Amino acid sequence: KQEVTQIPAALSVPEGENLVLNCSFTDSAIYNLQWFRQDPGKGLTSLLLIQSSQREQTSGRLNASLDKSSGRSTLYIAASQPGDSATYLCAPLGGSNYKLTFGKGTLLTVNP
């Protein structure tokens, strides 16, 4: 059974800081790994998807990396802004069972 852990559970930073969110997973047989953002009371928005054959993906100030062999992914946010405040979730998609397993998320607060 896939287990996904996200560290830290919560993070509060001043505006402008660069930060790293960590995700680890126990089963490395995955199709891909997605990072999502969830605002309070809202649904999830996909930020980045890294295919199992890729090492990283970039979108604007976001960069996600994937190390399948060690079961780790990181989401790097450059020059953080108050609008980045949200919960960030990672979710690997199982390669053998097509099941998406979520971590519990990192609650990010960026203070002006």
Add this chain to the structure above:
Amino acid sequence: NAGVTQTPKFQVLKTGQSMTLQCAQDMNHEYMSWYRQDPGMGLRLIHYSVGAGITDQGEVPNGYNVSRSTTEDFPLRLLSAAPSQTSVYFCASSSWDPSGANVLTFGAGSRLTVL
């Protein structure tokens, strides 16, 4: 292009009642899934489907039923509601790309309260 549409957005049930949460997507996605989100538990997979006529259980399937008679629709049925099923339910879909480039699109969620 509406994406993934969930109805209703809010629902209150009494213990023992049954109901269906509707999920429809207009993107011709093969893969559809239902999750529940509870405080401290994160999102947990209830059921999923990789195509019309094919469904499978996720992590927490007990008390829920699904069917996939069309590509567009994936309803979630609560057979006999219990207070433990009070939660926010999310439906999600994606195309199926063997290379793994299948981005998941989520609905806005359905908040269910069982009294």
